[in-house]
Amino acid sequence: MDIKLSDIPIIKSFCVNGKNYIYDMGKNQVLHITKEQFIEVQKMLRIGLNDYLSISKDAQAYKDVVQLINKGYFHGQQIYEITHPITKYVSLLMERAVGEMILQVTRDCNFKCRYCLFTRENSVDRLHEKIDMSWDLAQKCIDYLYEHSTDMNDIYISFYGGEPLINFKLIKQVVEYADRLFNTKKIHYATTINGSLLNTSIIAFCIEHDLSLAISLDGPREIQNNHRRFYETGKGTFDIVMKNVNKIKNMSLKYFEEKVTFQPVVMMDEDKEHVISFFEEIGVKRSKVMIIKASMSGIDYFYSGTKGLSKAKLESDYDFSSDDYDTVLSSKSKIPEVWHHSGPCVPGVRKLFVDVYGNFYPCEKVLENPANIIGDIRQGLNADKVEQMLNIGRLTSDDCKHCWAARFCEICAVRCLDAEHNKLCGNVKRNACEYEKIKISAYLENYIKNRSI
């Protein structure tokens, strides 16, 4: 029997606590159904909607399923083109709406962390190296932001590394220059640091310019010293970081409470609550602690290599309290025929990451691989590359058109890179799809558990 793909209902079946459920992508609803109805639905999945409807049966379960079909459930393909709705405005946004620039002020770092991609010998990414961004390049970057943020009321300038404070001189120059240059926009400054190089004058500067600090402190002494050691000596880093954290508190408690966050990286075998308790003990509010899971991301970078991870492991990584998913599931809107899953931001517009050489990347989370370059300071943003990354779903166009998880999907280009061949790749994206589907299944199962009678 030759069944057209478009004839297969786009649904996902669940059996939870001995009961049967169907998530219907078109309707965006979870249905509880009887065992008999469930069997009928599985039959329909095997033979396709049209052939199923051509069967004439007296069985009540069959009649129920047909009734649901007539009410708009269990329909096949509803998406006919994978195009992000904002695609037609990409050039305009590149010209007028660049809102955040992240400058890689240095590639150097004084730490060697266990999970950092830049310290691994066989890393798919670059290694730490003693290269700083020049003032000439940084100035050109800020000028670029000035010229391409015409319609933005808020401007974000962030400093990234390596360890950004190794090149604090440049950070200071950039902040002072941007403060002079921009007249009407609110500038938000931020940096992610390891906390070891803070001193009184740097802290005073941060306070004066409202510079948000995200400190990569992993938690109590034993955890921090286990993961994060000095590159040169191999010694633990906890004492120096804590000393500097206290220095910030002493200089301005208000600044500490409002502008300082912590980004501990938690390994699979570590207790997240134990780490959070540590921060609460030192006077840091829970909301200021942003846990990063080491199993799913390096300290700074998300690596797309999800292939080979077990379902159990992925599920255990997943935090069920997802407000975003709840919002998706609450929507009653019909899915448009021309559509693209969420996930991709407008590359270079929402964020523009510039490396020490002046290459543009969509954000700091992507690998610094030629395939991820979307322009440079000399040529500006490359509209074709930006559009390609925005429409990353086109890599797996047919899959996306028939995917039950389409409404929930959050895959962006970060997770579609074939690092070995320097290109964005459909097969790599499919690996990410599997992970995404497991995550969404877990969410829906949990949703069902919380609501089932």
Place this chain on the structure above:
Amino acid sequence: MKAEKIFLYANSYATKTLLFHIDRLFNTQISAIYLLKENHKEKEVYYFSSRIHVVVLESIESIVKTVDLTIALIDDRTPDSKVNEIKEQSALYGSQCVILDNPWSKTISENKRNLNELSYPTNEYQKKPVILVVSISSFSDQYCIEVILNKIFTEEGVPFTQEFSGELKNIVDCLSNLDMVHCSYNKHECEEALVMIKTINIESLRDEDFARQFLSTISPDFIILVGTIECEQFQEIANLFWYKYSLKTDMFITSPYITFERVSGEINAVYCDHIKESYSRNVLSNREVSFENKLKNSIFAKISVPLGVYVI
């Protein structure tokens, strides 16, 4: 007060909006408007009248030392240090400086107002043609439509009353205090008026009881819906007016903006005058060259009566 050269200090949307027929807002002859380069591309800055030059410069000082008046529209995004700089430079160079709250810093839902109180006796709305301008999205340029309607009726010599939106009222009140507002914005006596202009925000009409009462009271004769370029609600709102209140929408007018949410909750208006959307024939862009004429012709075609004819 004389102000030939005016510096508009505000974000991109507020300056472009205020610039719209600005010579109709002031009672003084304006020769030049100065803007900051960070919010305006050279190629997009033009003015409707060749009498007024628009000059774009990079620094506050280079502008303030040239102008007679600075109008600063500020909100919680505006850097305090720059406002202080403007004040200091204005004092130094002897020019006037007016600081106002930016009336366009709020979104449409935040601007929801209780319009239960009408400015005029209800029977006046029944007797005269009423033009209703309904803003259906943020950045819809409702202000611009109010300004252009004021211009049309003033130039045509048709007595009218106009109930301002909150945004226009803020600006007019401020200029009145400085004795700088154009006389066409003075409150007109209702008895003499032949036409009434009223504005409302769609959020205020979400309350069905209020909407029914409001619309039946003012019984609009010409309804204009204003929204952004990508606004998909035009037809939906027109249908709502038709099927719920038996009111026909006469015109759809777009601003030259799209709404862009860069990150959650941070909404910006992005200027895209050069992108033409495919609309039906009764959708106008408020930046079209012939916009004023088309609007005028449509309104008069519907509400005017032959000379010598009066509704009594």
